[in-house]
Amino acid sequence: xxxxxxxxxxxxxxxxxxxxxxxxxxxxxxxxxxxxxxxxxxxxxxxxxxxxxxxxxxxxxxxxxxxxxxxxxxxxxxxxxxxxxxxxxxxxxxxxxxxxxxxxxxxxxxxxxxxxxxxxxxxxxxxxxxxxxxxxxxxxxxxxxxxxxxxxxxxxxxxxxxxxxxxxxxxxxxxxxxxxxxxxxxxxxxxxxxxxxxxxxxxxxxxxxxxxxxxxxxxxxxxxxxxxxxxxxxxxxxxxxxx
Numbered sequence: 001x002x003x004x005x006x007x008x009x010x011x012x013x014x015x016x017x018x019x020x021x022x023x024x025x026x027x028x029x030x031x032x033x034x035x036x037x038x039x040x041x042x043x044x045x046x047x048x049x050x051x052x053x054x055x056x057x058x059x060x061x062x063x064x065x066x067x068x069x070x071x072x073x074x075x076x077x078x079x080x081x082x083x084x085x086x087x088x089x090x091x092x093x094x095x096x097x098x099x100x101x102x103x104x105x106x107x108x109x110x111x112x113x114x115x116x117x118x119x120x121x122x123x124x125x126x127x128x129x130x131x132x133x134x135x136x137x138x139x140x141x142x143x144x145x146x147x148x149x150x151x152x153x154x155x156x157x158x159x160x161x162x163x164x165x166x167x168x169x170x171x172x173x174x175x176x177x178x179x180x181x182x183x184x185x186x187x188x189x190x191x192x193x194x195x196x197x198x199x200x201x202x203x204x205x206x207x208x209x210x211x212x213x214x215x216x217x218x219x220x221x222x223x224x225x226x227x228x229x230x231x232x233x234x235x236x237x238x239x240x241x242x243x
Contacts, residue, residue: 001030001162001193002051007060007070008216009046020046022216023060028195030161033188035204036197038213044197045166047213051195052085052164053077082110086155090167092147094139100150101126101135107154125153129183145176152183156192163187165196169203181206 009021021043028034036044049055062070094103101122108118126132129149139147155163169177185206188194204210210222
């Protein structure tokens, strides 16, 4: 689905150059659930922003759906984002003046979709994430877990094939955090590709693969496999084949 080849991201001022990503090599297939971990400041959010085409790499190649998008202009990148990528943020990013259904509808207003079809999609996705009974409520009337359900619904209502989640459980208690993770796991089982930044090793275990970053480098890749006889187990930690 996507591939990063020797991709780097630098932030420069007149006096300082900060290396956020350094010669990163990562390949993610359609239908994977991948978590990204590492200490604060290691480049996790920068990686997600580059993958989501919210930021551009300084060097290297970025192939998305077979196209090298690294050199595309903002107009082309915006078009690809709208058609393929949904975003889930730690702080929900909901508009409090709008109802639940109206917040979800925002993601469809950029598409050429009629009002009747928008209404149908919104009702479907609210049922899927278990928030239909709150359709007319404002975000301030919801719990943190319910607000994140709305954010997930907004991310997937346009049938995006890739979901980028940046600390989706960071502002939730353990119970609501687990609910969100189970919802993401369900979306992945239906075929949605998910890349999730997290500090929680317990939540990273929901993914099939964990990429660990340190100082802008991919340092390890932990694989998870499932076997009917002995359940899930972690593959041997090793230097990543993507590094």
